[in-house]
Amino acid sequence: MKSLQARHALLADTGYQLTVLSQADAAGAHLPAFAHKLRETGLLPLRPTSLRVMQINVGKMCNQVCKHCHVDAGPDRTEIMTRETMQQCLAALAQSDIQVVDLTGGAPEMNPDFRWLVEQISALGRQTIVRCNLTIIVANKKYHDLPEFFAKHRVQVVSSLPHFSAARTDAQRGEGVFGRSIRALQMLNEVGYGVEGSGLQLDLVFNPSGAFLPGNQASLEREFKQRLLREHGIVFNNLLAITNLPVSRFLEYLLESGNYESYMEKLVAAYNPTAAENVMCRSTLSVSWDGLLYDCDFNQMLELPVAATAPQHIRDFDEAALNARAIVVNQHCFGCTAGAGSSCGGATT
Amino acid sequence: MEKSTYYNPADLAKFGNITEWQPEMGNKFFAYYAEVFKDGALSEREKSLIALAVAHAVQCPYCIDAYTSDSLQKGADEAQMMEAVHVAAAIKGGAALVHGVQMMNKAKELSM
Ligand code: SF4
Ligand code: SF4
Numbered sequence: 001m002k003s004l005q006a007r008h009a010l011l012a013d014t015g016y017q018l019t020v021l022s023q024a025d026a027a028g029a030h031l032p033a034f035a036h037k038l039r040e041t042g043l044l045p046l047r048p049t050s051l052r053v054m055q056i057n058v059g060k061m062c063n064q065v066c067k068h069c070h071v072d073a074g075p076d077r078t079e080i081m082t083r084e085t086m087q088q089c090l091a092a093l094a095q096s097d098i099q100v101v102d103l104t105g106g107a108p109e110m111n112p113d114f115r116w117l118v119e120q121i122s123a124l125g126r127q128t129i130v131r132c133n134l135t136i137i138v139a140n141k142k143y144h145d146l147p148e149f150f151a152k153h154r155v156q157v158v159s160s161l162p163h164f165s166a167a168r169t170d171a172q173r174g175e176g177v178f179g180r181s182i183r184a185l186q187m188l189n190e191v192g193y194g195v196e197g198s199g200l201q202l203d204l205v206f207n208p209s210g211a212f213l214p215g216n217q218a219s220l221e222r223e224f225k226q227r228l229l230r231e232h233g234i235v236f237n238n239l240l241a242i243t244n245l246p247v248s249r250f251l252e253y254l255l256e257s258g259n260y261e262s263y264m265e266k267l268v269a270a271y272n273p274t275a276a277e278n279v280m281c282r283s284t285l286s287v288s289w290d291g292l293l294y295d296c297d298f299n300q301m302l303e304l305p306v307a308a309t310a311p312q313h314i315r316d317f318d319e320a321a322l323n324a325r326a327i328v329v330n331q332h333c334f335g336c337t338a339g340a341g342s343s344c345g346g347a348t349t
Numbered sequence: 350m351e352k353s354t355y356y357n358p359a360d361l362a363k364f365g366n367i368t369e370w371q372p373e374m375g376n377k378f379f380a381y382y383a384e385v386f387k388d389g390a391l392s393e394r395e396k397s398l399i400a401l402a403v404a405h406a407v408q409c410p411y412c413i414d415a416y417t418s419d420s421l422q423k424g425a426d427e428a429q430m431m432e433a434v435h436v437a438a439a440i441k442g443g444a445a446l447v448h449g450v451q452m453m454n455k456a457k458e459l460s461m
Pocket of ligand 1: 062063064065066068069070071072073074105106107133
């Protein structure tokens with residue numbers, strides 16, 4: 001499997017993705033507009049509550065090519081954040097009250113300045129979250145000491161493991177990924193991650209390996225904890241249940257498997273006004289590898305920048321202007337408001 | 350024109366409409382239904398797998414569709430789902446076969 005971009009797929013064009021999302025179904029019926037649903041709930045225009053998290057996408061390079069990846073990441077992607085752009089992010093952080101920096105990618109660890117960035121965030125006294133895909137830890141000798149490095153900076157590790165069965169994990173993330181993820185989790189446990197009383201937080205992300213919504217987060221967490229402990233001696237803190245949004249490679253999967261229409265209908269039917277109130281873009285700012293600003297990582301991948309009233313680049317960071325902006329929404333947003341709601345921190349209700 | 354068949358997948362989504370002709374009983378049924386499937390002494394996933402097995406035993410295509418997606422959603426994997434179907438098959442098959450004893454009794458009663 002290669003990225004959409006490497007395959008020159010139509011869906012590599014974000015304009016085309018947005019066209020698909022706004023199309024009528026085979027019977028000519030249109031899904032309700034997300035903005036209209038927000039209006040009914042009294043949330044339009046959607047405004048930030050307060051800026052708490054800066055999510056930085058440090059690059060699209062990844063050692064994996066997962067089928068559901070909304071970033072279209074992979075080994076063939078070369079977009080990577082420079083140290084100069086990182087410095088601009090740090091300068092913005094220093095003048096704001098944002099306490100949490102959420103590092104994502106691709107595999108963020110593949111950015112050559114990744115460790116430097118974590119050290120700088122630590123020096124500013126802010127909390128780092130890393131979205132670690134696990135297999136990177138065992139991919140190459142130079143990454144084997146990542147668990148120790150994370151522990152040293154008390155980084156919160158958030159890692160995808162779509163299932164406790166190898167077959168379901170590998171179907172989504174690639175052959176052999178489950179086995180390597182288990183090994184990486186054991187290495188994280190060995191330095192204290194996920195172990196009670198260590199203060200080193202290890203959260204797992206459950207995202208469905210197919211065209212269905214995640215089930216009850218608490219119930220899934222119990223099941224994952226039992227199975228991972230019994231079968232692999234692994235412990236972790238929280239399970240975050242995240243809905244797949246119809247963006248990029250997951251959108252491709254939906255279209256190719258014939259599940260697109262029914263999946264969108266499921267999301268719309270499960271619209272939850274409370275989840276709409278709690279969408280993560282109300283408290284997050286998303287920065288792309290080239291320093292541009294977005295309301296969230298999904299908008300970033302759809303190339304929907306923050307509203308024109310707000311600064312467009314991190315070098316022009318202006319918290320007041322950002323807090324006053326209207327968040328840009330589109331049909332993919334139904335993924336954040338379905339059922340128990342979904343965010344980078346899991347369910348929202 | 351919509352194709353007319355005994356089972357139409359689109360009808361599953363209309364299940365709720367049964368309350369239109371008898372709201373009181375229908376609403377009570379759905380309230381009870383929702384209560385049954387909540388996490389309790391059995392987890393939501395275990396209940397979903399039981400429902401999947403029963404769906405096969407009663408051979409209801411709506412329920413098979415609904416509880417296949419529900420089982421996946423609740424975190425079940427293929428092996429668990431197929432084992433649930435085998436439980437249904439074993440009980441259904443066993444239920445047929447155990448009546449063989451009745452047949453044997455009757456045959457013995459009638460035979461010299
Ligand atoms: S989902 Fe994560 S691990 Fe998988 S290809 Fe995308 S960025 Fe890489
Ligand atoms: S997709 Fe992004 S902008 Fe839309 S609701 Fe979710 S977090 Fe907000």
